[in-house]
Amino acid sequence: MVETLTPDICVIGGGAAGLSVAAGAAAFGVPVVLVERSRMGGDCLNYGCVPSKALIAAAKHAQAIRKATEFGVSAGEPIIDYARLRARIHSVIEGIAPHDSVDRFTGLGVKVIEDAARFLDERTVAAGDHLIRARRFVIATGSSPAVPPIHGLAETPFLTNETLFELKRLPEHLVIIGAGPVGLEMAQAYRRLGSRVTVIESSAALSREDPELAAIALAEIRAEGTLLLERTMIHSVEQATRGIRLLCETGKGRFHVEGSDLLLAAGRAPSHASLDLDAAGIRQDAGRIKLGADLRTSNRRVYAIGDAAGGLQFTHAASYHARLVLQQILFRLPAHEARDIVPRVTFMDPELAQVGLTEQEAREKSGSADVVRWDFSGNDRARTDGLGRGLIKIVVGRRGRILGAGIAGAGAGEMINLWAFAITNRLTLKHFRGYVAPYPTVSEIGKQASISYYAPMARNRLVRSVIRMLRCFG
Numbered sequence: 120m121v122e123t124l125t126p127d128i129c130v131i132g133g134g135a136a137g138l139s140v141a142a143g144a145a146a147f148g149v150p151v152v153l154v155e156r157s158r159m160g161g162d163c164l165n166y167g168c169v170p171s172k173a174l175i176a177a178a179k180h181a182q183a184i185r186k187a188t189e190f191g192v193s194a195g196e197p198i199i200d201y202a203r204l205r206a207r208i209h210s211v212i213e214g215i216a217p218h219d220s221v222d223r224f225t226g227l228g229v230k231v232i233e234d235a236a237r238f239l240d241e242r243t244v245a246a247g248d249h250l251i252r253a254r255r256f257v258i259a260t261g262s263s264p265a266v267p268p269i270h271g272l273a274e275t276p277f278l279t280n281e282t283l284f285e286l287k288r289l290p291e292h293l294v295i296i297g298a299g300p301v302g303l304e305m306a307q308a309y310r311r312l313g314s315r316v317t318v319i320e321s322s323a324a325l326s327r328e329d330p331e332l333a334a335i336a337l338a339e340i341r342a343e344g345t346l347l348l349e350r351t352m353i354h355s356v357e358q359a360t361r362g363i364r365l366l367c368e369t370g371k372g373r374f375h376v377e378g379s380d381l382l383l384a385a386g387r388a389p390s391h392a393s394l395d396l397d398a399a400g401i402r403q404d405a406g407r408i409k410l411g412a413d414l415r416t417s418n419r420r421v422y423a424i425g426d427a428a429g430g431l432q433f434t435h436a437a438s439y440h441a442r443l444v445l446q447q448i449l450f451r452l453p454a455h456e457a458r459d460i461v462p463r464v465t466f467m468d469p470e471l472a473q474v475g476l477t478e479q480e481a482r483e484k485s486g487s488a489d490v491v492r493w494d495f496s497g498n499d500r501a502r503t504d505g506l507g508r509g510l511i512k513i514v515v516g517r518r519g520r521i522l523g524a525g526i527a528g529a530g531a532g533e534m535i536n537l538w539a540f541a542i543t544n545r546l547t548l549k550h551f552r553g554y555v556a557p558y559p560t561v562s563e564i565g566k567q568a569s570i571s572y573y574a575p576m577a578r579n580r581l582v583r584s585v586i587r588m589l590r591c592f593g
């Protein structure tokens with residue numbers, strides 16, 4: 120028997136984006152139906168942020184043991200119990216899962232349908248035994264690992280983020296296609312756990328990042344022994360007796376790369392193919408949903424958010440999108456995506472964090488860029504703790520307005536919070552110069568950089584003569 124539901128909002132996809140919309144709408148007592156075809160929590164909880172950060176945490180411990188000798192503490196080469204490590208990753212997922220579960224959302228007042236959704240027409244979605252005719256629809260169907268058109272790949276076993284954390288043994292030699300955030304975070308983690316790692320990248324590693332900052336993180340990756348092959352084309356891949364074999368080419372010629380396991384980290388593809396967007400009058404452009412800055416599709420009843428929106432692909436961007444559509448649906452207030460306030464962090468060690476404009480983007484926008492820098496070597500805490508190389512770059516506009524901030528270094532992901540706050544609230548470097556930072560902390564670099572921005576003022580003739588004049592008053 121088919122049941123027809125008529126909620127205010129129908130959300131398709133129970134990942135970070137969809138769950139945020141459903142929870143937000145339910146909090147205001149708005150009837151909402153959530154359709155999820157697979158695991159609640161989506162990529163972030165099950166195959167993305169959570170397992171990857173738990174793996175990185177284990178690798179960090181291994182590396183800390185190795186580095187301890189520098190501090191006069193010797194512990195020898197770490198022994199990796201991969202079964203235990205893997206069990207911990209899954210117990211971390213299980214610990215968070217109740218927060219995203221069907222039970223919790225049902226308790227919040229959300230009607231959850233565990234099935235695949237597809238549009239029948241502009242106002243109707245079918246999911247299992249249900250027809251949903253909602254006032255508004257939110258597509259939050261996320262993305263899946265992109266599979267590049269490499270000869271032989273379809274016949275060769277490979278891992279993706281959806282299968283990597285199920286692996287029951289430490290790869291002996293992990294070959295990774297793609298040097299973006301997924302590829303490099305996993306490369307460093309597995310290298311630190313003891314695997315040999317080769318990363319093959321067709322263009323430049325971390326090509327979207329400020330090259331000066333990216334170079335700091337990439338130098339560490341290389342120093343730890345990951346082989347990073349940039350500007351390398353992969354012609355073909357095949358299964359070999361003891362793993363996989365790739366035929367590659369650079370400007371210098373062709374060569375083979377052999378490894379025990381292959382991980383695809385070559386970007387993402389939207390997962391909306393089975394939604395039948397045409398039936399709903401939702402237009403696409405080269406496989407991506409066409410969207411306005413208000414995240415509305417060409418069908419004005421339908422929004423697309425999170426990875427499905429095809430722009431910023433982060434969990435925090437997904438919940439930001441959710442807020443923007445809730446503002447429009449519940450309160451009828453206009454809302455537009457502002458990408459410059461959304462930070463991004465690549466959790467390599469040292470971490471790489473950015474919010475707002477990079478130096479290059481500022482130059483492209485206005486022909487020049489005023490950039491303030493501060494090196495970690497000028498920070499006492501970075502020295503006491505042996506944090507290694509690090510740099511903050513702040514892009515400054517008129518009257519000291521902060522337009523962008525990028526940090527490469529230990530703890531960059533935590534530190535960027537403050538700069539994201541500053542950019543969202545249109546603060547200036549004056550605000551950073553004026554607050555009192557606790558000593559010794561690494562976050563002080565922001566204040567140190569801000570003071571350096573105003574340092575030329577101390578040499579200003581007018582300022583000096585005012586000080587001289589004020590002396591006359593005793």
Ligand SMILES: Cc1cc2nc3c(=O)[nH]c(=O)nc-3n(C[C@H](O)[C@H](O)[C@H](O)COP(=O)(O)OP(=O)(O)OC[C@H]3O[C@@H](n4cnc5c(N)ncnc54)[C@H](O)[C@@H]3O)c2cc1C
Nearest residue numbers: 132134135136156161162163167236261425426432433434
């Ligand atoms: C390895 C890895 C590490 C990452 N690390 C970070 C990180 O550290 N920080 C960060 O901010 N981001 C990180 N990301 C990115 C982050 O995971 C995504 O941006 C985020 O999960 C997107 O959420 P979403 O809700 O848009 O999509 P998803 O989480 O993909 O959720 C979409 C949901 O829709 C469901 N669905 C799809 N089609 C249908 C249908 N027809 N009917 C019903 N349900 C459907 C799917 O089953 C899925 O559950 C990482 C990604 C990867 C791959």
Ligand SMILES: NC(=O)c1ccc[n+]([C@@H]2O[C@H](COP(=O)([O-])OP(=O)(O)OC[C@H]3O[C@@H](n4cnc5c(N)ncnc54)[C@H](O)[C@@H]3O)[C@@H](O)[C@H]2O)c1
Nearest residue numbers: 267297298299300301302320321384385386432464465466
């Ligand atoms: N810390 C984080 O916030 C975090 C971590 C992981 C992933 N993510 C998100 O997930 C998304 C996907 O990450 P990703 O690293 O998979 O994608 P990406 O698009 O950032 O990087 C993929 C890389 O693979 C390369 N590539 C593509 N095809 C190739 C081929 N045939 N041969 C060699 N190289 C090839 C590309 O040039 C690119 O550099 C990102 O957009 C990011 O937002 C975020």
